[in-house]
Amino acid sequence: MIELMKAAVFHGVGDVRIEDVPKPKAGPGEVVLRVQRCSVCGTDKRIFIHGQKNVVPPAITGHEIVGTVYEIGSGVNSGLRTGQNAVVGTVVGCGKCIYCKRKQYNLCDSFTAIGYDYAGGFANYLKVPAAAVAQGNIIPIPNSMSVERAALIEPLSCCLNGVEYLNPQPGDRAVIIGAGPVGLMHAAILKARGCSEIFVANRSQARLEYVKEFGVGTPVNTSGGDAAKKILEAGGGEKFDIVVTCCSVKSPQEDALKLVRKKGRISFFAGVPKDDPIIPLDTNLIHYSEISVFGCFASNLQHYHQAQAMVSRDDLPWE
Ligand SMILES: [Zn+2]
Ligand SMILES: [Zn+2]
Incomplete structure (x- = not known):
């Protein structure tokens, strides 16, 4: 008899149904987790509204996952044990390209991802594919850590990837445009960095x-008005060392260039709509003022470990 589990199944744009689906079994190299929590990302909402080319219905999305190791397939020698809580790295690299060789799986030319190409965490159980297990994507966490907090390790890891480029220094002045969860996480990280x-x-x-x-x-x-002007006024007319854009529209990116001071760093953390990504850019501003503009996409395993450490240290004002 096939064992069943509950899952939120994406059947197409605007159509997600809670259904009984077969519970996964761990094949060779694979690990099955019992999902404890899976938080909802802005991307999950975007998939629900617009669809996504790697999410082929019927599909289970959800990539901000914390679970308990439930079944370990043959040949897994990662030191995992059943009953151990863990978070799951989203991106699975091809293992062959130059970026994978550098362990920059998020930049892999042909990466796949859990919650997109593979079934995600909006289900009772999740099968972590063998390639992800081998890559080290199951990251154990202390069972004493709150699963609600642990479910934020994935988005926090993405923020830490972005902040790495910004190299915040004690005394820096920062502005974050966008007060959603990742905007707040950026603020908390920058505060912790002084x-x-x-x-x-x-x-x-x-x-x-x-x-x-x-x-x-x-x-x-x-x-209602000129956002850059309002932000500058709030900051006493002084520009900022660090500007982070955490909303998926273009105007904050343009504003960032007006708000950054000499030698300042900008992170375009959020992407903008793919059919409309062009903004005017005064390259002389970058040249004469020695400004750096960084992008960042998803995260890598070291950022998960950093995020876990931050959660363990209680560095973030979660509740
Ligand atoms: Zn996410
Ligand atoms: Zn690769």
């Missing part, structure tokens, strides 16, 4: 209330 002033801008007052609640920065409401 930035002296952190501003978090958003058009929605409801979002800004979280900035106050978590005490990670000074909220700036940019609704």
Whole structure:
């Protein structure tokens, strides 16, 4: 008899159903986790609304996963044991390209991903494919760690990837445009790294209330008007060493270039719509003011380990 489990199955745009589906079994090299928590990413929402080329219905999405090792397939010699809690690295590299050789799996030319190409965490059980197990994507966490907090390790790892480029220094002034979960995480990381002033801008007052609640920065409401001007005013007219864009529209990217001071660093953390990614860019500003503009996409395993350490240290004001 086939054992069944509950899963949220994506059948197409706007169509997700809770269904009984076969419970996965661990084949050679594979590991099955009992899912404890799987948080909802902005990307999951985007898949629900627009679909995604790597998510072929019927599919189970969800990649911000924490689970308990439930079944270990033959030939897995990663030191995992059943009953151990773990988070799961999303990206699975091809293992052959130059980026995989450098362990930069997120930049692999033909990477696959859990919650996209493979079934994700919106289910009772998750099968981690053999390539992901071999790559080290099952990252044990202490069973004493709250699973709610652990479910945020994946998005936090992405923020840490971005912050790595920004090289924050004690005393830096930072502004984050976008007060969603990853905006707040950026603010918390920059605070922990010693930035002296952190501003978090958003058009929605409801979002800004979280900035106050978590005490990670000074909220700036940019609704109705010139956002860059409002942010500069809030910062006493002084520009910023670090600017991070955490919302998927172009205008904050343009604003970032107006807000950054000489030798400042900008992270375009959020992507923008793929059919409309071009912004005007004064390259002389970059040249004369020695500005650096960085991108970042997803994360790598070292960022998961850093994120886990941050959660363990209680460095973030989660609740
Ligand atoms: Zn995510
Ligand atoms: Zn590769």
